[in-house]
Structures are given as structure tokens and as C-alpha cells.
């Protein structure tokens with residue numbers, strides 16, 4: 001296909017503004033597939049095709065960026081190939097957006113017609129402008145009754161202005177769409193009118209019209225081969241598959257190439273097969289030309305950011321820098337008494353191999369071996385794993401546990417930096433929308449955490465809602481979501497995004513409550529929970545297996561207590577009628593993986609196994625914990 005009939009488009013937006021729904025519609029309406037064929041592939045919370053991962057479907061969010069390609073027959077009768085790249089909108093997966101923008105020649109900036117630009121809209125737009133990609137703005141969810149398209153367009157304009165966009169970018173084309181209902185128009189007068197379109201043709205046409213075909217500099221056919229690897233996948237049959245865009249020349253199956261890595265070292269390798277994207281899959285082709293996106297089999301070693309070049313003139317493409325991680329966690333080998341009962345992979349070697357594998361494709365992740373065997377580590381090896389947020393690391397842990405790994409992880413810590421001799425911490429932009437009556441509880445929570453108010457307005461078009469923007473230390477965000485949802489009966493909506501590093505703002509409160517620690521190992525008994533009814537809330541329920549040192553509940557006071565939750569009533573020969581069943585057991589508080597990670601303190605760990613997520617004290621024995629706290633006290637008093 002001639003280059004001027006090719007478009008490479010990335011779809012970017014804040015979380016949930018409808019990127020994947022829109023990508024799905026473009027697939028449905030390309031005319032390339034039968035509807036029934038695609039219907040079979042859809043699934044998950046939002047019934048989407050492009051969200052293929054198990055966790056993506058369960059949570060209803062996109063986690064990794066994905067490619068697909070559609071053929072489109074335009075109104076003027078020509079055939080085009082459009083490579084679409086769907087990206088995740090959650091701030092924790094921002095690294096994915098950065099990773100794939102290098103493939104695109106333009107972006108569709110999707111903005112919710114009611115919510116308007118949100119923190120992640122700013123982040124992705126900034127990255128796109130950094131790559132000199134001009135946005136086509138898609139005002140999506142225009143079907144919503146409270147849509148306020150005009151305001152939202154103004155807000156996008158202001159946002160572009162604040163990002164110092166060029167005049168060209170400020171003059172952005174707008175398409176109004178309802179991805180959910182499957183239609184789009186570039187004429188606002190048609191929204192809700194009798195002649196409202198019934199398809200997304202206007203969006204296809206806008207892509208052809210406003211998104212440039214690969215330019216000569218970005219796709220020179222006469223130049224020597226240059227391909228930038230932006231994704232990696234793996235197949236058991238063919239090994240590593242490198243995906244990326246060709247910037248110069250042609251790539252042929254069977255061709256000899258030089259792969260230039262990050263360090264600038266070249267290795268001579270041979271390509272086995274070349275694939276072009278077609279629909280949801282890939283098709284083997286004899287060659288792919290500059291400008292197009294392709295997948296290559298046969299290269300190893302190969303990494304994201306490497307250049308595949310021609311052996312005669314091996315020139316590396318500039319490396320794309322990815323923002324640094326802001327949060328880290330210690331991953332330890334599971335040393336609990338239940339270790340190895342459920343997992344297939346439990347040794348430090350297996351955990352490390354898995355982490356190394358992850359590093360190849362998860363570009364915003366870092367992992368390193370840490371000093372092993374320190375006090376309280378349980379004696380096992382440890383790895384310091386850094387990511388862009390709690391969900392980024394949480395998704396990795398969840399994936400590993402489903403694959404059969406067992407681990408224990410420590411409290412998530414924000415990564416501090418020393419700049420000009422001063423300690424700096426990551427500061428995030430926090431946006432909260434909530435009903436006016438909840439405003440005070442929200443303010444109380446964030447001001448405790450050293451937040452500063454940036455803006456506070458009634459939310460446009462949303463009755464008695466308020467829109468608040470803060471800057472807040474990333475430290476203060478850990479555990480904030482749960483607390484805010486409790487304080488507002490689940491009515492607050494909050495989003496955050498990294499802004500910059502600033503000098504450290506001072507202490508943020510720790511967990512206020514103490515915990516209940518199990519003194520014994522065994523099965524949890526209703527009788528025991530009944531006896532402890534007034535002491536707090538339990539995370540375990542009758543019948544669960546627990547071990548000594550496990551955190552089984554939250555104490556109603558601020559100190560930790562140990563309790564025997566496995567105690568059973570002494571059986572006598574005489575059964576009192578009915579009284580055995582009269583135990584009072586409150587429903588257990590379910591602590592999922594991310595909730596547990598937010599909950600624990602420095603002296604605690606979260607144990608992650610295929611069957612369970614448990615919290616424990618690092619030191620399982622009460623005597624060890626006492627000794628440790630005495631030591632800490634002595635140190636404190638000595639001012640060390």
C-alpha cells in the first residue's frame with residue numbers, strides 16, 4: 001500500500017473516556033469483519049474486544065497498549081490502511097502510552113463530553129506534543145444528557161495553551177462521537193438532530209484528512225533500513241516477537257540485519273518472518289515498507305528501544321526516554337508457615353526470573369536485587385521493584401499470583417530524590433469531584449496529608465457537585481482512596497497524576513488503628529471471634545486457616561494486640577439447646593491485594609499466594625517483635 005494511503009494513529013485519553021469502545025467501533029465499522037465474528041471476541045465488564053487480558057476484562061480497564069489495523073474505503077473511493085493503537089488511560093500505566101507514541105503520526109485525543117480534560121488527559125497530551133503529534137479532538141459520550149461540548153472544547157484549548165502547544169496544534173479539528181452508540185459527526189448541529197449520523201464515518205474521514213500520512217523524514221523508502229522496536233511479545237513456538245515501526249527502507253523476511261541495543265552495541269542477526277497488522281491479528285508478508293508498523297520473528301536478543309538496521313549502514317534511532325518510577329516495594333520470598341502450600345513457583349530464583357522477563361516488556365518497571373536476609377525479611381532473598389504507582393505494581397503481583405507464584409511484599413514506599421543536597425518527593429495533581437455535602441470530609445482528609453488547594457469550583461453542569469484540584473505528596477495518596485470513599489459513602493471520584501518533584505513537605509499521618517495479631521496457628525473459630533467481638537473488625541472468617549503472627553483484624557484502639565482466634569468452646573457432654581449457634585460474628589472486612597498493600601506498615605508484609613492474600617507481621621514471634629521494638633526505642637532515645 002502506498003505510504004500516502006497509510007495512517008498510524010494512537011488513541012489517547014484519561015481513564016474511562018472511551019478509547020477502547022471507540023477502537024472497537026472502528027473495527028466493527030471498517031466493513032472488514034462480520035459483526036457476529038467480532039461479537040464472539042468481545043467480553044469482560046465493558047464487553048470490549050480490544051481489552052483482551054484477563055485482568056483487563058475483570059477490572060474493565062486497559063492495562064497494556066495494543067495494535068490493530070483496519071482497511072477503510074473512503075468517501076472519495078480510495079482504500080486506506082489505518083494502524084490503530086489503543087492505550088491505557090490510568091495514570092499508573094502512563095509508561096505504556098510513552099512506549100507506543102513513537103509508532104504514531106497523529107493522535108485522537110478522546111475527551112469525555114461531560115467530564116472534560118482530566119489529569120491523565122494532560123499527561124498523554126503533553127507526551128503527544130513532545131513527539132510533535134497533532135491531536136484530533138474527539139468529544140466522546142456526546143449522548144450523555146449532561147454533555148457540555150462547548151465548555152469542554154474550551155477547556156481542551158486552555159489545556160493545550162498551558163502546555164505551550166504550537167498554533168497549529170491549537171487549531172485542532174473536533175469530532176463529536178458516541179462510541180457506545182457507534183456514531184460520530186464533525187457538525188455539532190447534527191447531534192441530537194433528525195439527521196444525526198448512524199455510523200463513525202466522520203471519524204474515519206477526519207483521520208484521513210487531519211492525521212498526516214508518514215512523512216518522508218519519518219518513512220524514507222530510499223534510506224537504509226531502520227526499525228524502532230516499541231513492543232515485545234512472546235510465543236512458545238517462535239520465541240520473541242518484536243513490534244515496531246519502520247522509519248527507513250524495507251524489511252524482508254529472511255533478511256540479515258544489525259540490531260543496535262540501548263548501549264549502542266550492534267549484533268548481527270537474521271530475521272525469520274515479517275508480519276503486517278491486519279484486523280486484530282497479524283499476517284505474514286514478504287516485506288514491509290517504511291512508515292508501516294510490523295512484527296518480526298527471529299530476533300534474540302532484542303529489547304524495546306532497540307533499532308533494527310541494515311548491516312551496511314547500521315544507524316541507531318534516538319532512544320525514547322520514559323518517565324522514572326515513583327513507588328517501590330520489596331518483593332521477598334514467601335517465608336510464612338504456609339509457604340509453598342499453594343504456589344508452583346516459590347524460590348527466589350523463580351521469582352527473579354519472572355521479574356526479569358517482565359522487565360523486557362513492562363518499560364516503566366525497574367527491579368533490582370536488594371540486600372537479602374536482613375532482620376525481619378524472614379531470611380529470604382529480596383528484590384526492590386519500582387513502578388509508576390500502586391496499581392502498576394498491584395497488577396504485576398496479581399498476574400504473578402495467577403501464574404502460580406508466591407511472594408511476600410513490604411509496604412509501598414515513595415521514591416525520594418536528592419536534588420541540590422535537599423530531599424525531594426514526588427508531588428501529584430489530585431482531582432476530586434464530590435457532592436457539596438461531602439466537601440468538608442474530603443478537605444479534612446487531604447489537608448491532613450499536606451495537600452494544597454489549587455482550584456475549587458462548583459462542577460459545571462453537575463448540580464451540587466464540587467470540583468477540587470490539589471497538589472499532594474505521593475506519600476499522602478497511599479490509602480487515601482479507601483478512606484475517602486468511606487468518608488463520602490462512595491460518592492467521591494478521585495484521580496491523580498504525577499506533576500513534579502518538590503522539596504519534602506513534612507510528615508503525613510500513619511495508619512491510625514492498631515491491628516489484631518493471631519497468637520496461634522489453626523482454624524478460625526466463630527466462638528473465638530464472638531469472644532473478641534468488641535475488640536475490632538476481623539479480616540478473616542470462621543473456617544479460614546491462620547498462623548501465629550498473621551494480622552487477622554483491626555484493633556479498635558491505636559495499639560496492636562495479640563489474640564487467639566482459633567480458640568474453641570470446651571465441649572461438655574451436655575449440649576445446651578441453641579446456644580452453640582448464638583455466636584455473634586460480624587462479616588469479615590475483605591482485604592484485596594491493593595487494599596492490603598495500602599494498609600500495611602513498615603513492620604508488616606502482604607503474603608501473596610495463588611489462593612489468598614494475607615497480611616502478617618514481619619516478625620511472626622511476639623518475643624522477636626518485643627525485642628525489636630526495645631532496640632528501636634533505645635536507638636530513638638540515643639537519637640541515632
Ligand SMILES: Nc1nc2c(ncn2[C@@H]2O[C@H](COP(=O)(O)OP(=O)(O)OP(=O)(O)O)[C@@H](O)[C@H]2O)c(=O)[nH]1
Nearest residue numbers: 015016017018019020021061062089141178179180
Ligand atoms: N454514554 C456513553 N458511554 C460510553 C461511551 N463510550 C464509552 N462509554 C462507556 O465508558 C466506559 C469506559 O469505556 P472504555 O472504552 O473502557 O474506556 P477507556 O478509555 O478505554 O478506559 P481505559 O482504557 O481504562 O483508560 C464503558 O462503560 C463504556 O461503555 C459513549 O460514547 N457514551
Ligand SMILES: [Mg+2]
Nearest residue numbers: 019020061062
Ligand atoms: Mg481502554
